[in-house]
Amino acid sequence: MKKTIAIAVSMAATPAIAGTVTVTIPRINVAEYHVPYVAVWIEPKAGGPARTLALWYDVDKRGAEPGTKWLADLRTWWRKGGRSLNLPADGVSGATRAPGAHRIAIPASVKPGSYTLFVEAAREDGGRELVSLPLDIPTRAAAKASGKTELGAVSLSPR
């Protein structure tokens, strides 16, 4: 009886997500601006496969130069695991985002442990930047990092 209650309580207490990442794409004043390709992924600190949380690229572009052609420009993500994804991936692939703050849910299925969160952005006719942040699941405290050029603030919150 006690056990049943405990389970019920723990189920009720488990949120649908393990946390939220907020990625800010900065507004960049250039004559020819293209929104960046962005990958967000986590890697277990102890080593192990990367898990991609979000990938923003030109999903719908087809033809001789499909949107996937430039995914390798997110070179760290590509090497750490991007190249093994079947794209488009449900819940991961999405269209490119305009400058501003964008929220990404960390799925509840991410196992407890210590991770590093990575955000990589590459922009046509622009630069490329990688920002990382330590991440503990379950997330207890907010954390923040910031890019200098292609990425703005990257923050973590428990909810």
Next chain:
Amino acid sequence: MIRKSLLFTVAVCGLSLPAFAHNAWLLPSTTVLSDTQQSVTVDAGTSTAPFEPNHNAMNIDGVKVWAPDGSMGTPENPAKGRYRSTFDVKIDKPGTWRIGMENVGISGSFKVDGEPWMVGRRRGPPPGAGGPGAAAPGAGGPPMGGPGAGGPGASAPGGRPRIDPSHIVASVDEIPANATDIDLTETMGRNEFFVTAGEPSETLFKPSGKGLEFVPVTLPTDLVSNEPAQFRFLVDGLPAAGLEVEVIPGGRRYREADGTQKLVTDGDGVLTVTWPMAGMYWLNTSLTDSKPANPKASKRRMSYTATLEVLAP
């Protein structure tokens, strides 16, 4: 002039080339692709500093394309400029490709009635149609990266003794029975680069157990400037311990130093390379021993050259 006569001496005597030899290089436009709808375009030349087209175009007739599934691809749009040749390769299958040239042959010298003769690649223009060994199958082939490259194919005007063109034979089978002072060297060389589309594969890295071979520990299309890379070298399938390997970054003329790293493999034949920066690198090694496959040869000269792309982290 001095350089050319040295090259000639070297070719005849089968010694290793001096460090200032012209290097044969392949320069791919990229080595990492995210799909199978693209091509790499490749420059090929020989020059002192790798990847700088300022001396001679490479003969690319012998370029081979090994696709990840074991099939052979085809180089497309070949063209020869003054200082470099170019070709494209359609990367239409996922996995890791090997693209380049391999050369197996025998060259050297012998004497007939005291007159010097040569076996191997004809230097200088062919004597005319129908001359023995005009095609020189297996003897010459495209230039390899390092020793054995020979650099320019044209003969030097003066400065070196010329062998009568009629005293050159294409293969060991044509050596007359009354030949003396036979000094033959078997040459085996590879000059290549790697391209990966999607996930890398290791099917093309299974060693054959013959000659000098490069077996990556770190995949050659996974190189990052802040991570040391390891490659194993084998000779006849056994670790090539103590092998000297040269690693030269491209972009020589934008630096003071040539940046050459002279490295040595460890007891397991493993070479560890730390990259001072991102960019294209030219790796070259050679080894001479006395274990030729052909019983008529006394020496075996093996060389291996690879172009490696190192990305920034």
